[in-house]
Amino acid sequence: MGSNLRDLMFSMNFLALVSLSALSISFIASILVYQLGIPVKAADYVRLNLFVTGCVALPTAIIAALHAFETRSYQRRLEALAWTDELTGLLNRRFFLRGAHEECHRMLGKPQTAAVAIIDLDLFKEVNDLFGHAAGDRVLKTVAQIAQSELRSPFDKLGRWGGEEFVVLLSDVTPEDARSFCDRLRSRIETALIETGKHQVRITASFGFSMVGAGADISSAIEAADRALYEAKRLGRNRVEMGDYVHAEVQETVDFKKRQRVLKNQVPAYDDAADGIRTISLEQASRTRRHARRL
Numbered sequence: 001m002g003s004n005l006r007d008l009m010f011s012m013n014f015l016a017l018v019s020l021s022a023l024s025i026s027f028i029a030s031i032l033v034y035q036l037g038i039p040v041k042a043a044d045y046v047r048l049n050l051f052v053t054g055c056v057a058l059p060t061a062i063i064a065a066l067h068a069f070e071t072r073s074y075q076r077r078l079e080a081l082a083w084t085d086e087l088t089g090l091l092n093r094r095f096f097l098r099g100a101h102e103e104c105h106r107m108l109g110k111p112q113t114a115a116v117a118i119i120d121l122d123l124f125k126e127v128n129d130l131f132g133h134a135a136g137d138r139v140l141k142t143v144a145q146i147a148q149s150e151l152r153s154p155f156d157k158l159g160r161w162g163g164e165e166f167v168v169l170l171s172d173v174t175p176e177d178a179r180s181f182c183d184r185l186r187s188r189i190e191t192a193l194i195e196t197g198k199h200q201v202r203i204t205a206s207f208g209f210s211m212v213g214a215g216a217d218i219s220s221a222i223e224a225a226d227r228a229l230y231e232a233k234r235l236g237r238n239r240v241e242m243g244d245y246v247h248a249e250v251q252e253t254v255d256f257k258k259r260q261r262v263l264k265n266q267v268p269a270y271d272d273a274a275d276g277i278r279t280i281s282l283e284q285a286s287r288t289r290r291h292a293r294r295l
Contacts, residue, residue: 085160087137088144093167096159100169100218103155107172107214115170115178116218117209118225119147119185122237124164127201135196139203140164142194150185167222175211175242182207182240190238206232210243 085092091099103114121143128136140160147158147166155171170178186205194201208229212221224243232241 088141088160090144091157091159093159093161096157096167097218099157103169103171104214104216112172114212115173115209116212116221116225117168117182117207118229119166120206120229121164122204122206131196131199135199135201138196139194139201143189146188146192147185178209179240182209186240204238206237207240208232208243
């Protein structure tokens, strides 16, 4: 809707530009004619000028504006076909990878990690064999809509990886957040009752994901997620598994967050033997206080 509005505004501006150009040309032409003495009266000159403008300038401007609007709309349709999947309307593989690389670049210098997950519909071939390819297409569209509704931020990206596989990029998440997202989406797909015309279909999905950091190799991360997906299939389907690919910056960020959590659960305690301050955990501090009370 926003693109159509921008195209319409462009066409209106183009209409005004062409109208002014045609009006200027007709005005100059009428001045030349008036200088030749045709017509003699000023009123006839004004009427002639308005007539030329109405017959030439406005139709020319309208035709040019309509042509510009159609051209821009056609270009946008071509662009949409180039970067989206025709059936589901999601990003295709090429533009998903481009978006994933952009997200890795955006995270440079930030203590953030992302996650990439591969989603595969379980036993999808049986849907096509039992109910037909039209029913299979309907299942793919419905799953795509469910997954799209679960995205959390404009930086999250969802694409169709191929066949019955989807791929999602989750921005600024921890491994726990990524697993929670995948499990929530898995549950929604499992409980969805999909109308396919004469039949109602239920289907499940298996998930494999891996973590991605700034400067990570997206292809390697997706391969790790794909291995985790096969592990989920091997363990019985309809489950979530995490891949073992960990980029150096991902591990550094995870370790940093772990250290922060440990420090939050620590308190300073005075050590007489060391004659100074040492750091102990809350559990150790509690045991020390109980021991002191007993003494």
